[in-house]
Amino acid sequence: MSLTRSRHICHRTRAAAVGAACALVAIVGATGSSAAPLSPSAGTSAVTVESVEVHIKDFKFVPAEVKVPAGAKVTVVNDDSAPHTLTATEGQAFDTGTIESGKSGSFTAPSKPGSYAFICSIHPQMKGTLVVS
Ligand SMILES: [Cu+2]
Incomplete structure (x- = not known):
């Protein structure tokens, strides 16, 4: 099982082809872990102050x-x-x-x-x- 990884790819890939799988994984992910953060910057490294x-x-x-x-x-x-x-x-x-x-x-x-x-x-x-x- 690799829900986290799948969700990650889902977040970054906006292609229509993965849309259905994306929604499915999102539902599974939501029920599987209630503490999943919905950070808009997930997948990008933190920006430093400067x-x-x-x-x-x-x-x-x-x-x-x-x-x-x-x-x-x-x-x-x-x-x-x-x-x-x-x-x-x-x-x-x-x-x-x-x-x-x-x-x-x-x-x-x-x-x-x-x-x-x-x-x-x-x-x-x-x-x-x-x-x-
Ligand atoms: Cu211009």
Whole structure:
């Protein structure tokens, strides 16, 4: 028996083909262990304080408001089908440059606390805010 492992794969695999098996395993798992945590980040390693991840999906930054400590490393993952950037709107405070589909880029958060608006320079309607504390 390997319920934990199966549930794990289920959580990470969203393919329609495994949907039925996924639901079945989920039910078994729920009745089998009442203490199973439903962490949304299960399967990904814990993010340290100094490192933050932003995703880009459906022409949106997720989250749109990114809170980071000063000088933190921010990794930007492009889950979209189009290339994107994460670029400060003022002062050239930070810029990932072009991140191709499926790739990731990174930048270092400013050392000065404050709110920094950013956009995608390719699609300026994409907006977000970096809050440095
Ligand atoms: Cu874009």
